Amino acid sequence: MPDKILCSISTRGRYFTTLPLAISAVVAQTKQIDKLVIFDDNDEPQDLRTEHVYQRLFQIMDTKNIAWEWLWAGKKGQHHNHQLANTMKFPWVWRVDDDTIPEPNALENLCKYIGDDVGAVGGSVLTPPLQFEMVYSTGLIDNVYSEPHVQWSTIKSVREIDHLHCTFLYRAGVHDYNTGLSRVAHREETLFTYGLKLKGYKILAVPDAVSWHLKTPSGGIRSDNREEQFAQDEEIFRNTLNLRDSTIVVLNNGMGDTR
Numbered sequence: 001m002p003d004k005i006l007c008s009i010s011t012r013g014r015y016f017t018t019l020p021l022a023i024s025a026v027v028a029q030t031k032q033i034d035k036l037v038i039f040d041d042n043d044e045p046q047d048l049r050t051e052h053v054y055q056r057l058f059q060i061m062d063t064k065n066i067a068w069e070w071l072w073a074g075k076k077g078q079h080h081n082h083q084l085a086n087t088m089k090f091p092w093v094w095r096v097d098d099d100t101i102p103e104p105n106a107l108e109n110l111c112k113y114i115g116d117d118v119g120a121v122g123g124s125v126l127t128p129p130l131q132f133e134m135v136y137s138t139g140l141i142d143n144v145y146s147e148p149h150v151q152w153s154t155i156k157s158v159r160e161i162d163h164l165h166c167t168f169l170y171r172a173g174v175h176d177y178n179t180g181l182s183r184v185a186h187r188e189e190t191l192f193t194y195g196l197k198l199k200g201y202k203i204l205a206v207p208d209a210v211s212w213h214l215k216t217p218s219g220g221i222r223s224d225n226r227e228e229q230f231a232q233d234e235e236i237f238r239n240t241l242n243l244r245d246s247t248i249v250v251l252n253n254g255m256g257d258t259r
């Protein structure tokens with residue numbers, strides 16, 4: 001089991017819908033986290049310490065000796081926020097989306113698969129009503145356009161795949177989130193976990209670590225519906241795949257200095 005785990009939640013537009021559900025699910029884990037950091041990326045942030053439900057959630061964390069921090073984020077997108085969590089000196093970060101509800105044993109079971117050669121571990125992320133039961137997916141990055149993600153159905157056994165999405169436990173400080181994406185941060189989890197794989201670490205999909213994705217129709221990535229943002233991020237993703245076997249050299253010199 002990892003010694004220290006930071007849980008990172010980036011939130012936008014979900015103060016009074018799914019965020020308190022996600023927080024309460026994190027607090028109720030059978031494997032207790034060491035710290036929860038919530039990045040408030042709302043356009044008009046609010047001080048929730050006066051809201052009854054949040055008061056009680058903060059008090060529960062204090063009672064359970066779970067350190068917590070509420071940070072006003074830079075309104076640049078969740079990839080910037082998760083990158084901050086990635087650099088907070090914790091060996092492992094459990095990334096939880098603000099509209100996902102992990103079952104009480106989710107983190108404990110993710111931790112069972114941690115090893116020196118593992119970069120990230122994810123369980124099933126199920127969106128009710130289930131649409132992808134009994135569908136086999138390879139989990140290969142090359143098939144990202146032709147098959148549903150492995151996490152979208154119940155995972156029956158441990159599998160090594162190329163990438164994860166939505167919520168997962170990862171080895172911190174060895175690979176960076178792509179902060180060149182737009183604020184919607186389309187494909188940011190895929191790019192991040194695939195980057196861990198390219199650095200030689202295993203990416204695992206494991207059983208018995210279920211999170212329920214409520215997929216709230218507003219807030220989060222769905223706060224911005226400008227097609228050009230998604231198109232920009234998709235181009236970055238495609239370029240990453242196309243250039244993965246290439247060596248890119250940045251020349252810091254003047255015009256005419258290269259022969």
